[in-house]
Structure formats: structure tokens, C-alpha cells
Amino acid sequence: MNPGGEITHPRNLPYRPRRLRTTPVMRSHVRETRVHPSQLILPVFVREGARQPRPITSMPGVVQHSMESLKEAAQEAVELGLGGVMIFGVPTTLDATGSGILAQDGILNRALNEVRAEVGDDILVMADLCLDEFTDHGHCGVLDAQGRVDNDATLDLYAQAAVAQAQAGAHVLGPSGMMDGQVGVIRQALDEAGHTDVSVLAYSVKYASAFYGPFREAVDSTLTGDRKTYQMDPANRREALRELQLDLAEGADMVMVKPAMSYLDMVREVADLSPVPVSAYQISGEYSMIQAAAANGWIDRRAAVEESILSIRRAGADTVLTYFAADFARWWHQDN
Numbered sequence: 001m002n003p004g005g006e007i008t009h010p011r012n013l014p015y016r017p018r019r020l021r022t023t024p025v026m027r028s029h030v031r032e033t034r035v036h037p038s039q040l041i042l043p044v045f046v047r048e049g050a051r052q053p054r055p056i057t058s059m060p061g062v063v064q065h066s067m068e069s070l071k072e073a074a075q076e077a078v079e080l081g082l083g084g085v086m087i088f089g090v091p092t093t094l095d096a097t098g099s100g101i102l103a104q105d106g107i108l109n110r111a112l113n114e115v116r117a118e119v120g121d122d123i124l125v126m127a128d129l130c131l132d133e134f135t136d137h138g139h140c141g142v143l144d145a146q147g148r149v150d151n152d153a154t155l156d157l158y159a160q161a162a163v164a165q166a167q168a169g170a171h172v173l174g175p176s177g178m179m180d181g182q183v184g185v186i187r188q189a190l191d192e193a194g195h196t197d198v199s200v201l202a203y204s205v206k207y208a209s210a211f212y213g214p215f216r217e218a219v220d221s222t223l224t225g226d227r228k229t230y231q232m233d234p235a236n237r238r239e240a241l242r243e244l245q246l247d248l249a250e251g252a253d254m255v256m257v258k259p260a261m262s263y264l265d266m267v268r269e270v271a272d273l274s275p276v277p278v279s280a281y282q283i284s285g286e287y288s289m290i291q292a293a294a295a296n297g298w299i300d301r302r303a304a305v306e307e308s309i310l311s312i313r314r315a316g317a318d319t320v321l322t323y324f325a326a327d328f329a330r331w332w333h334q335d336n
């Protein structure tokens with residue numbers, strides 16, 4: 001400093017970080033994190049009896065597929081080189097035990113079957129393994145006499161659903177219901193039925209998040225109330241590490257943190273500890289916020305989408321489930 005006089009600039013800075021930001025080639029050369037389409041999973045919805053894809057108002061750009069349009073989307077996922085699709089079924093009839101998840105001609109099992117026949121082993125066919133789309137009360141499990149979600153009765157149904165989904169052709173099952181013990185019973189049921197090669201992507205660290213809002217419209221959810229007795233409290237960190245340990249002990253092949261963007265600290269913690277691949281789910285509300293802001297011209301859509309997915313990878317996720325997967329891959333192919 002030179003009080004009262006000219007500001008003096010140091011000319012002998014020992015290091016200038018800007019040197020590695022000078023040109024696109026230099027920035028690309030030193031870039032630490034990359035996203036490849038094969039690391040992305042596209043979640044898709046298929047509606048029983050639909051002849052046409054139906055737009056989901058709160059998720060502009062996402063639809064409830066007909067069987068035909070679902071198969072086209074899966075074929076496009078192959079062409080774009082995505083890692084896979086995660087299929088959610090939207091049935092027309094619901095009941096207290098969500099029996100539509102078990103029937104081989106139920107919407108989800110039919111979709112798994114038809115999509116697998118379409119894509120073979122070219123992408124991963126993943127199944128959401130949860131009762132909430134199939135129950136008339138909208139909870140992820142069956143209810144006991146007091147109206148509480150009955151953990152152990154639900155496990156029996158998950159075990160049966162797992163075998164049905166594997167038979168239908170799923171490569172990967174994604175139990176998303178947050179019942180205690182779900183990974184273990186699913187693994188055991190799969191193995192007993194001879195499906196030792198079907199893997200389990202455990203929704204290990206799933207928070208009771210407000211950002212699931214648009215998903216409820218996407219699956220015509222009938223839920224009243226919330227899922228706070230089974231999904232995690234957004235305030236908790238240590239509990240996530242416990243959930244991770246349990247799912248690993250029960251045989252999880254991959255683990256997931258969900259949602260992603262408000263939970264990047266947990267993605268990092270899980271990634272640092274996990275011996276298996278870590279996934280993060282950029283959920284419906286995260287998608288819709290970006291879409292809404294971009295539609296208003298408030299943010300640059302492509303830049304915001306790419307940055308959001310990159311940041312999830314930088315936090316430690318090996319793979320990302322995102323409704324932007326196909327968009328991302330199209331941009332990626334333009335540039336590569």
C-alpha cells in the first residue's frame with residue numbers, strides 16, 4: 001500500500017490461476033470433471049391405456065408416454081448413447097395393496113417387457129420398484145389397521161414385485177420406497193428366483209423433499225399427507241451414512257442420493273465412503289425450476305442444465321438420473 005499516492009500493483013505474483021483459463025483449449029485440457037451421456041439415466045413415465053403421449057403441465061417437455069411413444073423414447077436413448085431409462089408406470093386402476101405392480105400384464109411390467117425387447121442390452125432398462133403409483137392411498141407401502149405404512153408387510157410385496165420386474169426384463173431395480181430392509185429382501189428374492197444378474201440400485205439416501213411436487217402430477221398421485229415416516233428428514237446428515245451402511249450390507253450394487261441439487265454435500269459424503277457406484281437423482285422439482293426460469297428468459301437453459309449436471313458429477317456422483325438426459329446428450333453430440 002502507498003497511502004495517499006498511487007495504488008501499487010505487485011508485478012511479481014508467484015502464481016496466476018488465470019493462466020489456466022486463457023483459452024477454450026487450455027480450459028478443456030485442465031477440466032477436472034466431465035459428463036458423458038453413458039453416465040445419464042432418463043426417467044420416463046408410461047400411462048396405461050394412453051394412445052398418445054400426454055404432457056405433464058408442471059414438467060414442461062416431459063410426458064406420460066403411450067406404449068408406442070415409450071418405445072420410441074427408449075430407441076432414441078439408445079441412439080443418444082444414454083446409460084439407460086428408469087421406467088415409472090401410471091396405472092388406471094389402483095387398490096389398497098398396489099396389486100398392479102405384481103401382474104405381468106400390469107402397465108409397468110408390460111412396459112419393461114416391451115422396452116427390453118426393443119433395446120436388448122444396448123441401454124439399461126431400470127424399473128422403479130415402489131407401490132405408490134399403484135396404491136389408492138398413494139403411499140409407498142401397504143397400511144396397517146391404524147393407517148400407518150406397515151414396513152414388513154410391504155417388504156413381502158416388494159420381494160414379489162422384484163421377481164416380476166426381473167421376469168419382465170429389467171436389468172436394474174430401483175427400490176424407492178424407503179422401507180427398512182428393502183434391499184435385502186429384494187436381493188434374496190431375486191437370487192432365489194435365479195435372477196442373480198439383476199442388480200439393485202438402492203435409493204439409500206432419499207429425503208422427504210418438497211421438490212418432488214411435480215412428480216406427483218406426473219404419476220397422477222393420490223397421496224394426501226406426506227412421506228415423513230419413511231423418507232429422511234432433510235436436516236439429517238449422520239443418518240444418511242447409516243442408511244448407506246445398511247444398504248451396502250444388504251447387497252446394494254449401486255446407491256443413490258435423492259434429490260441432488262439441495263443435497264450435494266450428501267452426494268460428496270456418500271461418494272467418499274461408498275465402495276460401490278454412486279448415483280444422484282435430479283428430481284422433478286429441480287427440472288421444473290430450471291425449465292420455468294429458462295422459459296421466462298431468466299437463465300440460459302442449455303448452460304444451466306449443463307452446469308447443474310456437471311455440479312452433481314463434481315460432487316461425486318458417478319451417474320445421474322435426470323429428465324434432461326436426452327437434451328444433454330443431444331448437445332453433447334453436437335460438440336463431440
Ligand code: PBG
Nearest residue numbers: 130132176211212215283284285
Ligand atoms: C416414489 C418416487 C418418487 C420419486 C421417484 N420415486 C416420489 C416420492 O418419493 O414422493 C420422485 C422423482 C421426482 O420427483 O422426479 N416411487
